[in-house]
Amino acid sequence: GTPESGGCERADLVDREVFDRRLAKLEELLRRLRSIADEDWQTFRSDATLQASAERWLHLAAECTLDLAHHLIADRGWRTPTTYREAFEVLRDEGVLTAERCRQMQAWAGLRNVLVHVYLEVDLEVVHQVLRNDLGQLESFAASLSKAVCDDSRL
Numbered sequence: 001g002t003p004e005s006g007g008c009e010r011a012d013l014v015d016r017e018v019f020d021r022r023l024a025k026l027e028e029l030l031r032r033l034r035s036i037a038d039e040d041w042q043t044f045r046s047d048a049t050l051q052a053s054a055e056r057w058l059h060l061a062a063e064c065t066l067d068l069a070h071h072l073i074a075d076r077g078w079r080t081p082t083t084y085r086e087a088f089e090v091l092r093d094e095g096v097l098t099a100e101r102c103r104q105m106q107a108w109a110g111l112r113n114v115l116v117h118v119y120l121e122v123d124l125e126v127v128h129q130v131l132r133n134d135l136g137q138l139e140s141f142a143a144s145l146s147k148a149v150c151d152d153s154r155l
Contacts, residue, residue: 019071019149026064026142029057030135037131044128054127055115061138062112065105068145072096084109096148097141104137 036044036054044050069087073080078094081087085106092102111130114122 015071019068022064022067022071023142023146026061026068026138029061029064030138033057033061033131033135037135041125041128044131045124051124051127054131055119055122058127058130059112059115062108062115065108065138065141066112068142069105072145072148084112091145097144101137101141101144104134105141108137 033054036050036057039047039050044054066084066087069091070081073087073090076094078090081090088097088102088105088109091097091105092099097105
């Protein structure tokens with residue numbers, strides 16, 4: 001596993017390197033996002049570069065969670081989700097995520113869609129609040145997936 005994630009060393013995914021690279025990217029993005037999260041609202045509101053960085057890094061972090069989810073689902077041969085939201089439902093149904101974590105990750109999928117498709121209407125106050133309050137959800141998600149990979153007795 002990646003040193004940062006404290007992941008297990010077993011190569012238990014079809015392509016563990018792909019999984020670990022996405023996990024490491026998510027950890028890097030979280031470090032960057034936390035540096036922006038330290039900025040107060042007035043500073044964030046008045047700095048277009050901070051806003052653009054936050055939006056892009058939040059988008060990429062959400063993409064990482066989706067890639068990780070889809071990779072694990074495909075590797076395990078679980079039912080194929082047809083939407084981003086459903087990917088998290090599959091993980092919930094397979095016991096990887098709690099119902100609450102599933103709901104949170106579905107909200108992240110929604111944020112990703114806003115950042116990609118409705119970018120003209122992004123609410124900067126919402127972005128700032130996500131930075132201040134919700135980044136831990138991504139860390140918990142990554143930990144849940146890492147645990148599922150490392151603890152799966154079928155491997």
